[in-house]
């Protein structure tokens with residue numbers, strides 16, 4: 001579906017607006033909640049948030065595009081956060097990224113055709129002593145090697161068949 | 162007997178929860194008590210499980226795996242059944258045939274014990290020792306005694322005590338904490354705010370995460386004391402989004418504190434009221450900068466403001482605000498209880514107390530290290546960290562992240578002190594210490610940081626937005642072997658311009674990684690530019706692969722792996738790589754069991 005004819009169920013936002021009613025500084029928190037609900041930030045949701053919070057659509061989009069957490073497109077079922085922080089860099093994060101790209105055929109910010117995986121590089125997951133590190137959904141995987149990274153992804157793919 | 166699992170993020174990532182689940186399954190009859198704690202900082206040994214007997218630590222088991230669960234459970238349950246109560250000092254080990262001796266192979270080694278024994282812990286005093294999700298555990302170790310003491314003092318006296326301690330901000334800049342508190346206290350305004358900076362942006366630093374995950378109440382208590390001192394009744398903790406566990410633990414801790422009357426209206430029956438709220442960041446390095454953080458708290462794009470006015474005067478919603486780092490707050494309750502003088506007794510002339518470092522990279526023992534200021538880098542990296550792992554040689558240590566620099570081997574005896582570290586061109590920073598060995602290319606390291614700052618630049622000022630981009634382009638071409646004579650001088654000129662012209666700390670310090678690598682590793686820049694050679698053999702474009710015929714056994718493995726068919730040779734005969742076809746993917750080197758692939 002293209003962006004202009006997206007129709008999200010906006011009623012899901014009602015409890016979010018209620019929770020932050022009267023808080024003029026809650027735009028980022030509202031966007032975070034909206035992303036939790038929809039998995040990303042659809043355009044019609046951004047418009048609805050703009051209207052409800054009294055911000056211009058430009059400001060809402062400006063905030064949504066400033067922070068790396070926000071996505072304007074849906075992500076795959078499994079979101080791979082690959083750390084490219086300093087410790088991971090020194091311990092070979094580039095080779096892990098290469099292995100993932102080889103295995104999945106997509107790169108940073110992209111989603112596989114089957115919708116199973118998205119890759120996103122991040123600056124540090126705070127588990128630097130286990131570097132190189134990646135996080136898939138809620139689980140963190142440390143001390144990666146290219147082979148180990150491929151293996152983890154393959155196992156998840158198998159499990160979801 | 163009690164088993165306590167180290168469940169900080171690293172412990173969990175290493176599998177602590179899986180081991181605990183396996184033990185819990187066996188423990189249907191509750192023969193063994195089971196608990197959790199945070200991060201002890203020995204991340205390289207995770208998962209760690211501590212065995213307690215009546216409150217005394219009798220064994221520390223390391224690198225525990227799910228498959229060990231059964232034997233651990235059995236030994237500990239048996240020891241519990243066998244054990245008539247012992248005097249608290251007697252070690253179970255010493256008792257002949259005690260069931261726990263079964264676990265000797267999992268026990269921490271004497272060498273590894275040194276990692277902790279050589280430290281002095283204040284900010285991390287409870288990390289890995291108490292249950293972070295239980296307020297009673299914190300209260301049992303003098304928790305919330307400092308705030309009780311403070312409520313009987315005047316705010317001025319509190320600030321005076323912090324002044325005596327010499328505590329300086331641990332978030333990077335090292336500004337005296339008492340001075341900021343005093344400025345916020347004296348600022349005019351009805352409503353004042355206190356903000357905790359838990360954005361921990363330096364990629365490679367994780368002490369703030371560890372404190373929140375392992376000892377959230379000490380942060381809360383430190384914040385309450387600060388709020389009382391400056392006269393703030395509303396407080397925020399701005400936590401980075403990548404730390405979900407920290408947010409969960411802090412939420413629990415805040416709820417427990419509130420229930421105990423330690424937060425909210427009329428705290429502990431006094432006239433002092435204060436509320437603390439969590440705000441989750443949304444991923445932007447620049448939001449660690451205090452004025453950008455304030456913009457973000459207000460729901461805006463995190464773009465820094467021009468200073469002055471400083472936040473103490475006009476901060477959150479233009480009201481007087483004080484911002485401190487997590488580690489700064491984590492020291493406060495200790496200082497109040499033990500006195501500022503006890504804190505100031507540690508350290509050097511210009512840097513007092515202790516500092517936590519996150520030791521990572523090519524280090525043998527990576528983790529969290531808290532030491533008194535004044536020790537040398539060598540003490541930390543070699544004395545505590547055990548030096549370089551895998552038999553490598555030390556090349557440099559990166560301190561201060563994207564705002565800091567790389568310190569070379571001949572400066573390893575530099576004291577850990579704000580001034581002494583600053584003189585090297587690096588900074589104390591928030592405590593990231595990434596150790597590099599001879600396989601790390603320093604030009605590529607500079608490129609890595611400029612890639613980071615160029616992406617994270619908020620775009621408000623031209624020097625930072627365009628300048629970091631240009632620097633990144635030049636560094637990229639050097640690492641690709643396309644550098645030009647004069648590139649280093651051009652970089653230096655850009656560095657000076659950006660330092661002088663950028664609006665905020667992000668831009669002003671972005672040149673540091675470039676300047677320090679040029680200063681100490683100029684020969685590596687020259688080798689890339691003049692000889693198209695990467696001395697560390699890291700830059701992919703400059704690598705060459707060949708096969709040492711003396712070592713090659715002709716097993717054909719590499720030829721099979723090569724994705725472009727660049728390797729030829731008959732079975733049991735030395736193979737060869739055609740450099741014209743080679744795409745430098747390195748798979749041959751990774752495959753060869755005989756080390757015959759030579760990377761030049």
Ligand SMILES: Cc1cc2nc3c(=O)[nH]c(=O)nc-3n(C[C@H](O)[C@H](O)[C@H](O)COP(=O)(O)O)c2cc1C
Pocket residue numbers: 329330331332333334335336338358359360361362363446447448449450451452484485486487489591665666667
């Ligand atoms: C680009 C940039 C990023 C920063 N990131 C952090 C950070 O992640 N955490 C932090 O505590 N301070 C950070 N700081 C420093 C803060 O601006 C501020 O000085 C600090 O939070 C004050 O607390 P302190 O006095 O307790 O150190 C950063 C500064 C700059 C310029």
Ligand code: FES
Pocket residue numbers: 083084085086087088089123124125126127128129131132133364365366
């Ligand atoms: S640098 Fe990768 S987890 Fe910190």
